[in-house]
């Protein structure tokens with residue numbers, strides 16, 4: 001029995017991905033140890049925020065950085081930092097930004113929902129999203145012409161949730177922003193490269209700690225020194241409602257250290273080994289056709305996709321998904337989220353023993 005079963009909850013097998021609704025990721029013993037040690041000692045929090053920020057900056061190529069409770073908090077605090085410039089009276093007024101430059105320009109294909117609407121997150125920081133262009137096509141002049149005396153920043157979201165074609169690229173967004181003396185804020189919450197977007201010209205970039213890094217629940221923003229200082233000031237304002245704990249921060253720092261030395265070959269190899277097992281076992285079952293596919297956004301993620309021949313199985317992929325979800329353990333595939341017509345398994349979040357349980361459960365479902 002795991003700790004969640006002990007309090008009366010289902011055991012969950014996550015083969016969906018780094019999903020917030022399933023607890024995002026699991027952390028390593030090393031990260032756990034750092035979090036425990038951090039949690040069992042005292043520290044001057046203001047010093048920890050600054051020092052941790054410097055360390056995060058070292059791993060990400062920022063001039064400075066600031067730890068946060070999650071990526072959404074990083075975005076909200078960044079917006080508030082940009083709007084207030086860190087001025088105390090303004091910090092204490094947030095999220096009321098009446099009369100200040102508070103509009104955040106975004107291309108329409110980037111106004112996403114990731115469990116909460118992006119609009120809400122921006123508004124929490126006192127920002128008002130100004131959507132420009134069209135969902136499937138936005139041009140540089142759409143951005144350029146939207147800039148006026150109320151503009152606080154340009155915003156770019158790098159995510160598989162976003163429209164990928166017909167968008168204004170990040171380099172162009174940076175060029176336009178800087179020509180107008182505005183910062184470019186980037187949401188790269190789930191991305192795996194912590195340096196890339198600063199190199200492309202972003203002024204502030206927000207990341208999740210629990211997604212690619214598999215850290216404790218946390219996040220951070222990295223980038224320009226003056227803006228980071230203004231972000232940090234928000235802990236005396238709206239940031240108090242998004243307090244980041246010392247244990248979260250110490251887990252995050254350890255995860256960044258481990259990530260530097262991450263064996264990418266082993267990471268891919270583990271995925272492929274799990275997929276190979278699933279493909280071999282599932283292809284033995286009549287009506288199922290399993291194969292491996294790479295992530296649609298081109299990341300080093302390989303998933304197992306299973307086509308279901310309804311004529312043979314008597315069940316649609318979605319029916320099998322629903323049956324997988326029911327009972328204990330509850331197997332959560334990607335389809336629950338995507339509502340696709342095939343079964344999709346992400347091997348990354350799976351822990352030891354999961355793949356065998358998945359195959360067993362599918363066999364039982366198909367026998368019914």
Ligand SMILES: *Cc1c(COP(=O)(O)O)cnc(C)c1O
Pocket residue numbers: 020070071072073114157158159161187188189190207208209218219
């Ligand atoms: C997950 C995600 C977020 C939110 O990150 P949290 O750390 O859960 O707050 C924001 N933007 C994108 C693109 C995401 O994928």
